[in-house]
Amino acid sequence: MENPSDAVVTSAVVEAPVVLEEALPARIIDIAKFEGKRVQLKGWLYNIRSSGKILFLQVRDGSGIIQAVMVKKEVGADLFNLAKGLGQEASVIITGVVRADERSSIGFEMSVDGLELVCNSVDYPISPKEHGTDFLLDHRHLWLRSKRQHAILRIRAEIIRACRNYFDEHGFLLIDSPILTPAACEGTTTLFGTDYFDQKAYLSQSGQLYAEASAMAFGKVYCFGPTFRAEKSRTRRHLMEFWMIEPEMAYIDLDDNMAVQEDFVETVVQTVLKNRMDDLKTLERDTTFLEKVKKPFYRVHYDEAVERIRKKGFEFPWGEDFGADVEAALTEDFDKPFFVHRFPAKVKAFYMKRDPERPELALCSDLLAPEGYGEIIGGSQREDSYDELIGRIREHGLPEEAFSWYLDLRKYGSVPHGGFGLGLERTVAWICGLHHIRETSPFPRLLNRMNP
Numbered sequence: 001m002e003n004p005s006d007a008v009v010t011s012a013v014v015e016a017p018v019v020l021e022e023a024l025p026a027r028i029i030d031i032a033k034f035e036g037k038r039v040q041l042k043g044w045l046y047n048i049r050s051s052g053k054i055l056f057l058q059v060r061d062g063s064g065i066i067q068a069v070m071v072k073k074e075v076g077a078d079l080f081n082l083a084k085g086l087g088q089e090a091s092v093i094i095t096g097v098v099r100a101d102e103r104s105s106i107g108f109e110m111s112v113d114g115l116e117l118v119c120n121s122v123d124y125p126i127s128p129k130e131h132g133t134d135f136l137l138d139h140r141h142l143w144l145r146s147k148r149q150h151a152i153l154r155i156r157a158e159i160i161r162a163c164r165n166y167f168d169e170h171g172f173l174l175i176d177s178p179i180l181t182p183a184a185c186e187g188t189t190t191l192f193g194t195d196y197f198d199q200k201a202y203l204s205q206s207g208q209l210y211a212e213a214s215a216m217a218f219g220k221v222y223c224f225g226p227t228f229r230a231e232k233s234r235t236r237r238h239l240m241e242f243w244m245i246e247p248e249m250a251y252i253d254l255d256d257n258m259a260v261q262e263d264f265v266e267t268v269v270q271t272v273l274k275n276r277m278d279d280l281k282t283l284e285r286d287t288t289f290l291e292k293v294k295k296p297f298y299r300v301h302y303d304e305a306v307e308r309i310r311k312k313g314f315e316f317p318w319g320e321d322f323g324a325d326v327e328a329a330l331t332e333d334f335d336k337p338f339f340v341h342r343f344p345a346k347v348k349a350f351y352m353k354r355d356p357e358r359p360e361l362a363l364c365s366d367l368l369a370p371e372g373y374g375e376i377i378g379g380s381q382r383e384d385s386y387d388e389l390i391g392r393i394r395e396h397g398l399p400e401e402a403f404s405w406y407l408d409l410r411k412y413g414s415v416p417h418g419g420f421g422l423g424l425e426r427t428v429a430w431i432c433g434l435h436h437i438r439e440t441s442p443f444p445r446l447l448n449r450m451n452p
């Protein structure tokens, strides 16, 4: 633009040229800081509505959605018509002034004075109408752009942050376990195998065994990574690939282990309530039960759990593990998370220590989330005696060679120890109030689905 002072005055009345303020780069999440300022937003067109000579553009930039109002006589017919013809999810860079607006859900809208089309989007497959789940999962790469998925994945990120912060602030050292492993941790029936040159390798089912070695080195550790189970179960709570946070502690027993879990889970839930209420509202999550997640949690002996299940009409034989239906029924009795402890050892993993008072029971616990969700944590005190442990390895038919390093931990300064694993996606499903686990993972790996 020419310097206005150079303009030749040809008439007594000169209309001052409109000099637009430079647009400040902004993100919608910070928009309140820009009230009255001219900003530039880089994003995508979420939706568009026209009312004659005014266009209402819903623009999202990944951090939020803002209504951007374009008036034909202010921007000219060319730009107006260009905008009017844009498809859902066209990428656009818009400029304009931010104005407070109490009708807006974010408190602000924008008066558009400029729009640059980066790339149009024609016939975007996900429209605001209802789609079937399979269709949405096939289009997961696009489905991630919707409001509901944003809320879930932001809560997931918040939960991850809260988990890490909890252990970092409580003296645990992060020591990640390997993903490629030579042996099974959680039973040989759910292993994903692969070749490791001329050796057989498996994708890790749990980082626990390595966390135990790390705990003997550092006292209190945690690992947090993806874990894999080839579980041929098509249920609402099984993924083939899921993330687990696994703390492990030296010199603790089963009670200490449960005490850490309740403090940890309370902290995670209360942190999400404090920081992500908007997202919980988007999901229409009734937070009454979440607000009650305060320690102490109930501790229910396996024997008592069986009694409760039978009272509910299940013909449940003592000695079995709980299925999803039984767990869901049990949760009706409790208004916050609860432990079921001391399961029969024969349905549990080889590494669990036996209850010295009743050796048929394992010193283990599951933490069950209320409202029908069921198990979110599995934990135990570990077998710390060399002789007992080698006996279990043989009983379970596990390859002794592959466990020789693990047995070493019982030879060189063995101590009582234990830990647990919290399944991230099940926790996200519970906190978000989702019926199915599939939306808790950005790209879920389900039975018979690995795409996209």
Ligand code: 4AD
Pocket (backbone or CB within 6 Å): 185, 186, 205, 206, 207, 208, 229, 231, 237, 238, 239, 240, 242, 244, 246, 247, 375, 376, 377, 378, 379, 380, 419, 420, 421, 422, 423, 424, 425, 426
């Ligand atoms: O109870 P699990 O099998 O325990 C372990 O793996 C122990 N080694 C953990 C430890 O003590 N360090 O699994 C722990 C949790 C479950 O409570 C559940 O939340 C989650 O992992 N989980 C799954 N989540 C989604 N899909 C699956 N297929 C899952 N299997 C387990």
Ligand code: MG
Pocket (backbone or CB within 6 Å): 366, 375, 377, 378
């Ligand atoms: Mg379990």
